[in-house]
Amino acid sequence: MIKDATLSKVAEKLREARDIVILPHINADGDALGAALALALALRNMDKEVDVLLEEEVPSNLDFLPGQELIKKNPQKSYHVALNIDNGDITRLGLREPYFHGADIKLSIDHHATNKVEAHYSYIDIKASATGEIVYDLILTYLGGSLNKDIALCLYTAIVTDTGGFRYTNTTPRTLEIGAELLKYDIDFPYVIKKVFDMVSHTKLFLMKQTMNSLRLLEQGKLAISYITYEDIKALPAKNDDFEGLVNIGRNLMGVEVSLFLREDPKGHFRGNLRSNNYVDVSKIAEKFNGGGHKRAAGFNREGELEDVIAQLTDAILPELRREG
Ligand SMILES: [Mn+2]
Known part of the structure; x- marks a missing residue:
């Protein structure tokens, strides 16, 4: 050698x-x-x-x-x-x-x-x-x-x-x-x-449960959206790593191409995670919201009301979803 x-x-x-x-x-x-x-x-x-x-x-x-x-x-x-x-x-x-x-x-x-x-x-x-x-x-x-x-x-x-x-x-x-x-x-x-x-902590299990409860599917099940609000977690000893992977709950669901996960911080701002499985370049979507990342995994920060942020992201994601697939 x-x-x-x-x-x-x-x-x-x-x-x-x-x-x-x-x-x-x-x-x-x-x-x-x-x-x-x-x-x-x-x-x-x-x-x-x-x-x-x-x-x-x-x-x-x-x-x-x-x-x-x-x-x-x-x-x-x-x-x-x-x-x-x-x-x-x-x-x-x-x-x-x-x-x-x-x-x-x-x-x-x-x-x-x-x-x-x-x-x-x-x-x-x-x-x-x-x-x-x-x-x-x-x-x-x-x-x-x-x-x-x-x-x-x-x-x-x-x-x-x-x-x-x-x-x-x-x-x-x-x-x-x-x-x-x-x-x-x-x-x-x-x-x-x-x-x-x-192995997951009790906090993580609760966050997974909340994420699943919030899950909505659009575009014949190709887009999964889930979120955790600050109200959901303010009483919990949640650490950053407890949120890791929550976006994959939507991503791993059969038929899903893009998964969006939003997490609200104490100031009411949202941290967004985007994942895709096969063809959507989520870094392009994240860039529209001043974020970035890779084709299959990206992130961004956004201020605003939860439903407004979801609507803005949906508007950006749907044309990409309809492009192929
Ligand atoms: Mn390493």
């Missing part, structure tokens, strides 16, 4: 570091946190001084991840080496951005095509399904380190998160080879899948 020159440099700088800070993006998901903790544990096993900085609490669906003793919030120090991980935009480090800029050596590893991070050494592999895949190679091939059960559990969590449990098109033969290697460490993988994908 020919080693990548940039990733070799990343490994060299980590090996020479006096101390290291690992920085995942805000609202760290299973890949960002799993990859960060896996690398931190491997570096600690190589007698490196390493911290992982987070500004939020570890989300409850990732509370099983080992290595959390290495997480710090805002230590009063600067670091020799900083590593940005699974993050394509340095402003998404939030309050921790100064730790990156303040380090003597800035490193970055990521798999997002849109990455625009400036670092001394920035390694981006857009073919990697997850940053966890890159960290697997970094530890074993480039750092000359080794895995153990805890590290394997972190990497497995990272990879299943970003592949939807080896279901998305980013899953490659290499992804499954790495998955197979990780299973040799006797990790409790059904538990990981259950925690990451299946």
Whole structure:
């Protein structure tokens, strides 16, 4: 195997570091946190001084991840080496951005095509399904380190998160080879899948129920619209990640092409999520409302009364729906 020159440099700088800070993006998901903790544990096993900085609490669906003793919030120090991980935009480090800029050596590893991070050494592999895949190679091939059960559990969590449990098109033969290697460490993988994908909080179940109750279908069932008002949730301890995926309740209904989900904030403004299945480019619709995204997933913000916002969106969506299909 020919080693990548940039990733070799990343490994060299980590090996020479006096101390290291690992920085995942805000609202760290299973890949960002799993990859960060896996690398931190491997570096600690190589007698490196390493911290992982987070500004939020570890989300409850990732509370099983080992290595959390290495997480710090805002230590009063600067670091020799900083590593940005699974993050394509340095402003998404939030309050921790100064730790990156303040380090003597800035490193970055990521798999997002849109990455625009400036670092001394920035390694981006857009073919990697997850940053966890890159960290697997970094530890074993480039750092000359080794895995153990805890590290394997972190990497497995990272990879299943970003592949939807080896279901998305980013899953490659290499992804499954790495998955197979990780299973040799006797990790409790059904538990990981259950925690990451299946288990829901009471709040989330209530939000799913409200979303289903609000669901309306237009255009012979091709357009699904659902919403949650502030009145519905003001008494609940709802967190941002509780709203994740609610738009898919409409999208996954048989016959639906476009799903619109609206969520009202305390000021009475709406956050809109759009999803499509086959042919409607929802990014074009979102752009009309000063939002954006991808062909099959986009978002926007809108002020106004709920029914007015629904009518405006319906007017924008119907011509796109009727174009084909
Ligand atoms: Mn990722």
